[in-house]
Amino acid sequence: MNINEIAKRAGVSRATVSRYLNDGYVSQEKRARISRVIEETGYVPSSQAQQLRNGKTHLVGVIIPKINSQSVSRMVEGVTSKLAEHGYQVLLANTENDANKEIEYLRILNQGDRVDGIIMLGTIFTDAHEKAIERLRVPFVVLDQNFEGYSCIYQDDYHAVRDLTQLALSTARQPAYIGVLKNDQAVGVMRRQGFLDACSQAGIAVLPKAIETANFNSDSGYLAAERILERVPDVDTIVCATDEIAFGAIMCMREYGKRVPEDVQITGVGDSPMSRIIIPTLSTAHLPFKTSGIKAAEALLSLIVSPKKAHVSVCMPYEVFHRNSLR
């Protein structure tokens, strides 16, 4: 069932049917005839043909490192909700934490105008990334990272961790930090810097052995905390780059008979649902993931409408929650 068949059955030309479907002039009489035929046949225009003709897919590619994560899924949620409002849908590209796949997907999505725009929940940013991004023929927005020269919506990782650290240092003198790899600019570099600056402002020299690195899960956080206990036995505060890592650290303290927060204070980042449930409840920073997804979608939509527009760069607000894991 195509537009020609509808036109034939309604006794009009294909152009008139198209005008009926879109905007143009169609007399009341033919309007009624066409409407009836479409009703009867259940005809729906082929979006493939429309895409070819109009050069628009109403699809947005979203590249994510992994989907099974509180922060990522909330951001995707925000993106889809805002895009849906404007009749756009999301083409999901899960890289499974593989930076090469990130570049691969940038290429695939760019190929043959599959999508009208791309949102990347980036992690690492290499030269290869830069090249792939430069080649893009569609608007592009980075979410959750601040990459100079591109439209970015990102969290205030630096200040969130700095505030948490300051809070902790008001009652402590021997802080340690569990972060993630530095190739992740937002989580790896900015959060760590927030910790370091808060320490130096408080006149505390941080021992290199008090800085540990973990992956994005609690098991890894547990092991990192264990290493810290070993090397810095009198540690009284462990600032963690994520809630998950902090959960692992709390478990470790429990295991080693350290009371939280009396002996060791612990903080996370992310305000995940579990942070209010675990004992002790976790002091952490709320980052507006869903809202930033919405903002990213808005930024992209505005670029799709007017591609010449200047880049935007938005640092989202945050909120620190002082809960029971801090004295």
Place this chain on the structure above:
Amino acid sequence: MNINEIAKRAGVSRATVSRYLNDGYVSQEKRARISRVIEETGYVPSSQAQQLRNGKTHLVGVIIPKINSQSVSRMVEGVTSKLAEHGYQVLLANTENDANKEIEYLRILNQGDRVDGIIMLGTIFTDAHEKAIERLRVPFVVLDQNFEGYSCIYQDDYHAVRDLTQLALSTARQPAYIGVLKNDQAVGVMRRQGFLDACSQAGIAVLPKAIETANFNSDSGYLAAERILERVPDVDTIVCATDEIAFGAIMCMREYGKRVPEDVQITGVGDSPMSRIIIPTLSTAHLPFKTSGIKAAEALLSLIVSPKKAHVSVCMPYEVFHRNSLR
């Protein structure tokens, strides 16, 4: 840059370029010429034109109730990974727990051959759903629910909860249950039935007031547990339909000075990461969400290849974990 331009520059016909790109006969000489021109121009075929011509989008629509959930995101993860292996991508449709949007998206995805197939992570199944599904012109697989008459990959909700309940009842006599609404066949009906059957097998008559209903979150689980404590003060076991609900129940017991598991045993379902971290660690059933996503993708792919194929119906295995919330 299109195939005509490439053909002109390489001094061959458009058909030859197309053959070069796909399979057919092309002489070594022209092959080299075309290859060089494509290299120079960075030409990539328009997937829109290809889609129109071939009637294939290599896209699969995935309808989900919400993305920000352990189980859903793991299933989506499985789906995307398997589909990616076969060169397919996922078009995400988030219904935000709105059954009308579910039907809406079934229609949208069905319109104009936007996708080659649909996977639905369903919840409710109404007549309107049935009608919308019957109208589908593409292969269709239901994930995480067992809907008679369609290809389904689902969890063994019934036996998982029955086993957990049996385990609990070996040391208890006053069980209660916190479930979810019955319009959700898998989580609402099957899990509840598993609980009830285990009780009746153990010769225990379950009080109606010992059955509560909650939403899919811990706050709601807390409130439901509170209501149970009020109405059944001597309750010694609370079986919960999900881990999240169980977390709320544990918090509630803590608040009311009931020891878990000494005074009240608690079980969940899902084996979420937090179930191993919370105190006490939660007895729960592991359901293979990611694997079932993979299976659903496989089933759909096989239907896409041969649509005449008979429906499949797969009940996934499960594993019960006896942890500290059970005596």
Place this chain on the structure above:
DNA sequence: GATGCATGTGAGAACGATTCCATAGCCACT
């Protein structure tokens, strides 16, 4: 030397829409 087969090529017709253009009736001005 006619026939068959494998290789190689290009013209042109789809696929199913949108849109430019030409045409034409009708009405209202000057």
Place this chain on the structure above:
DNA sequence: AGTGGCTATGGAATCGTTCTCACATGCATC
């Protein structure tokens, strides 16, 4: 009467592919 501006319509071009033909070569076969 001539001009211009609306409404209304259909023909034909266009988007960028793929694929069916028709046709041409070279070589082996009967």
